[in-house]
Amino acid sequence: DTGVSQNPRHKITKRGQNVTFRCDPISEHNRLYWYRQTLGQGPEFLTYFQNEAQLEKSRLLSDRFSAERPKGSFSTLEIQRTEQGDSAMYLCASNQGTGNSPLHFGNGTRLTVT
Amino acid sequence: QKEVEQNSGPLSVPEGAIASLNCTYSDRGSQSFFWYRQYSGKSPELIMSIYSNGDKEDGRFTAQLNKASQYVSLLIRDSQPSDSATYLCAAWPPSKIIFGSGTRLSIRP
Numbered sequence: 399d400t401g402v403s404q405n406p407r408h409k410i411t412k413r414g415q416n417v418t419f420r421c422d423p424i425s426e427h428n429r430l431y432w433y434r435q436t437l438g439q440g441p442e443f444l445t446y447f448q449n450e451a452q453l454e455k456s457r458l459l460s461d462r463f464s465a466e467r468p469k470g471s472f473s474t475l476e477i478q479r480t481e482q483g484d485s486a487m488y489l490c491a492s493n494q495g496t497g498n499s500p501l502h503f504g505n506g507t508r509l510t511v512t
Numbered sequence: 513q514k515e516v517e518q519n520s521g522p523l524s525v526p527e528g529a530i531a532s533l534n535c536t537y538s539d540r541g542s543q544s545f546f547w548y549r550q551y552s553g554k555s556p557e558l559i560m561s562i563y564s565n566g567d568k569e570d571g572r573f574t575a576q577l578n579k580a581s582q583y584v585s586l587l588i589r590d591s592q593p594s595d596s597a598t599y600l601c602a603a604w605p606p607s608k609i610i611f612g613s614g615t616r617l618s619i620r621p
Contacts, residue, residue, distance in 0.1 A: 431608070438520070440600050440611035441556065454608055489555055498563055500546050501602075501609055503555040 400424070402504035404490050410510045411480055418476045419507045423492030430473050431501060432465055433489040441489055447473060448495055480511045515539060516603050518612035526620055531588040533615050535601030538582070544604040545577060547586045549597045550614065556600055560586065591619045 403422040411417050423430045429448050433441035444463065445455040449470035462480075467473040477484055487508050491501035517536050525531040537545075544563050548556035562568045562575040562584065574587040584603075588595055598614040 433611075438613070440516075440518075440613045443608050443610060446608055487555075498544050498561065500544075500558045500561050501556075503557070506555050 402490055402492055402502055404488075404504035404507050406507060407505060408508050408510075410512065413480055413482060413511055415480055416476065416478045417480060417509065418474050419488055419490075419509075420472060420474050421490030421504060422472045423490070424502055427492035427494055427502070428470070429493050429495035429499075430467055431491045431493075432473070432475050433491065435487045435489055435506075436485075444475075477509075480509075482511050485509055485511045514612070515605070515610045516601055516612035518599075518601050518615045520613055521616040522618050523615055524618045524620055525591050527591055527593060529591055531591045531595065531617055531619070533586040533588075533599050533601075533617065535584040535586075535612055536582055537584065537601075537603045537610075539603065539605040539610075540579075540582065542582075542603040542605050545575075545584045546602040546604075546609070547573075547575060547584075548600040548602060548611075550600055551597050559599075588617075593619050593621065595619050 405420045431446040432444040435441045445465050447467040462478045465475045487506045489506045491503045493499040547559045550556045560575045562577045568575045572589045576585045596619045598616050600614045601612040
């Protein structure tokens with residue numbers, strides 16, 4: 399069990415640029431989740447996958463956000479035309495997808511939009 | 513109404529005392545509940561899971577669940593300075609896991 403891996407750890411970008419983050423889940427986990435967290439708040443759900451299928455996407459997520467999980471392994475989260483309000487910690491987590499399976503989090507990617 | 517609600521704190525507890533953290537949830541279909549600890553600048557780490565009404569103990573930690581009242585709590589006995597962190601309550605409605613905003617706990621010497 400090598401844990402959930404996220405890259406990069408930090409990303410600084412200028413407003414209007416596109417950014418892409420990568421998440422490698424624990425290998426035997428079939429569900430992968432993306433959350434966003436800002437200071438003083440709990441993780442906010444963005445989207446989740448079961449294998450390669452994207453099962454749910456938050457209504458709060460604008461069309462500038464897209465996520466993929468090709469072949470049901472790693473996942474990418476892309477933010478197009480970044481805005482200052484996108485600055486946050488982006489957390490990836492995975493689990494076995496059963497009701498009693500807790501999430502295992504990666505170390506997160508901290509995005510700063512200038 | 514938020515799906516998972518917690519008092520944001522800060523909750524200040526003397527070292528060696530019991531810290532009590534509370535959480536309520538709105539979806540009666542929620543089956544699984546989790547407590548995570550998060551240090552500043554770090555990602556959440558699992559402390560305890562609870563699925564049935566009653567108490568579940570693990571070392572200095574006790575989780576309590578009351579589905580009729582839609583209430584989850586976490587007790588930390590013999591609080592240590594290293595327990596100072598934000599504690600996140602999470603519920604599985606099911607489908608996605610929803611987090612509360614967290615309670616900041618500070619253990620004072």
